[in-house]
Amino acid sequence: MSAIHIDIAEKRYPAVAGTPAREVFQDFRLEVAANEFLVLLGASGLGKTTLLNIVAGLDTAYSGSVSFGAQAPRIAYAFQSPRLLPWRTVLENVALPLPSGAEASARAMAMLAEVGLADLASAYPERLSLGQQRRVALARAFVIEPDVLLMDEPFVSLDEAGAARLRDLLRRLLATRPATVLFVTHDSREAVELASRIVVLEGEPARIARDAPVGLSREERGEPLRVDALRLALGIGG
Amino acid sequence: MSTAARLLLTAASLAGLVLLWQLAALLIASPLLPGPAAVVAAMARAAESGALQTNIAITLARVAASFLIAMAIGSAVGIALGRSVQLNELFGPWVVVLLNLPALVVIILCYVWFGLTEAAAITAVAINKIPNVAVTMREGAAALSRDLDEMARVYRLPRLKALREVTLPQLVPFFAASARSGLALTWKIVLVVELLGRSNGVGFELQTAFQLFDVATILAYALAFTAVVQVIELGLLQPWERRANRWRR
DSSP states (O other), X not given: OOOEEEEEEEEEEOOBTTBOOEEEEEEEEEEEOTTOEEEEEOOTTSSHHHHHHHHHTSOOOSEEEEEESSSSOOEEEEOSSOOOOTTSOHHHHHHTTSXXXXXXXXXXXXXXXXXXXXXXXXXXXXXXXXXXXXXXXXXXXXXXXXXXXXXXXTTTTSOHHHHHHHHHHXXXXXXXSOOEEEEEESOHXXXXXXXXXXXXXXXXXXXXXXXXXXXXXXXXXXXXXXXXXXXXXXXXXX | OOHHHHHHHHHHHHHHHXXXXXXXXXXXXXXXXXXXXXXXXXXXXXXXXXXXXXXXXXXXXXXXXXXXXXXXXXXXXXXXXXXXXXXXXXXXXXXHHHHHSOHHHHHHHHHHXXXXXXXXXXXXXXXXXXXXHHHHHHXXXXXXXXXXXXXXXXXXXXXXXXXXIIIHHHHHHHHHHHHHHHHHHHHHHHHHHHHHHOSSSHHHHXXXXXXXXXXXXXHHHHXXXXXHHHHHIIIIIHHHHHHHTTTOO
């Protein structure tokens, strides 16, 4: 587990071929406490993915700094698309971030069993449904026992029942392997069901419009009425 | 269609071609168009002395050497050009020039500059092939997935592992395409190189037969060598490609 300190003085996209230059962040600060499940909520195109990429170290073209509580935390990233290697089996995909060897295989296999895909270990990803591929991506993220887990709409374009099952799986995995989570979505119901804190982003450059803790118990998160009441109270019912 | 039925159809088609050849030979009735029987006899004569096998082996060795050199250098150049826009702008035109340089010019220049040696022959063939490989591999390297690259970076894959697991598998189809077209091009150019400056190999034998107007021997060597190349294609290249592609749906 590790806290995350985000301080972006400026992040802008230069003008390219017809699109004007965009100011995505200016003097943007966000403190994420260790073990927090922070959901970033906001319309698409605001810069939520950009923020995750900056935290992940994939995007370095900004001024400012991102630091962590721990030295060099292990970071896992569940992307919007599963990003599996189609030429490697499900098991090899999960073992990929581990140092190669028999132990890596064993750990990956145990992880696959935990996400309920043990019998598909030797299949190739393209033969799996999108929901199953997302489970594999989750297994790959958790197999390294991350300190920081970044998630970019990881359950998008699944049917509601499938997304609910995956949210449930995510909660189960986090119960045994606690991590600091930064979770991006534009679905406020999903946000309330998962978050311990919700940050709503608005405008350009993006600023924090609302920042609220979510104090629901596990049972309450399963009750649609409670979830909807809290969405109304937070003003994110739309 | 089942495999057996397909093989039968191929065999029937080839038998039809031989029959047509036999008819044409009978009609023309000249030593300049020998029939299948005469060619088989010439093949047997050449095989009996061991000349056929030796010359095919020598030519194959030259094909293999220049093919491997061209694939290695061409891939490295192509991947470098595909990965870097600046490199491609600087050296892309060189590739185009080389691509359009006639094979014969390269062969003659190599023999003139390096002498009538084995090294000159193999270099000449390799230089002819390198730009083709480079162009194909450049396409592949430019089409590498950024998404998977980011995934490899986030999960901190070591460089070699990322190359083996993420980058190279994406290049396999391009590698296979350039190997396939490469083999066909290489063995044709090797024959020309042998004809111009070597004293053995299939190309040299063809030239000798040409000077004697011995069409039966020419056809015998051509058919034997084509058969060997077909076996390499079916027995080596295609199984490897199938293996590399078994993950596809």
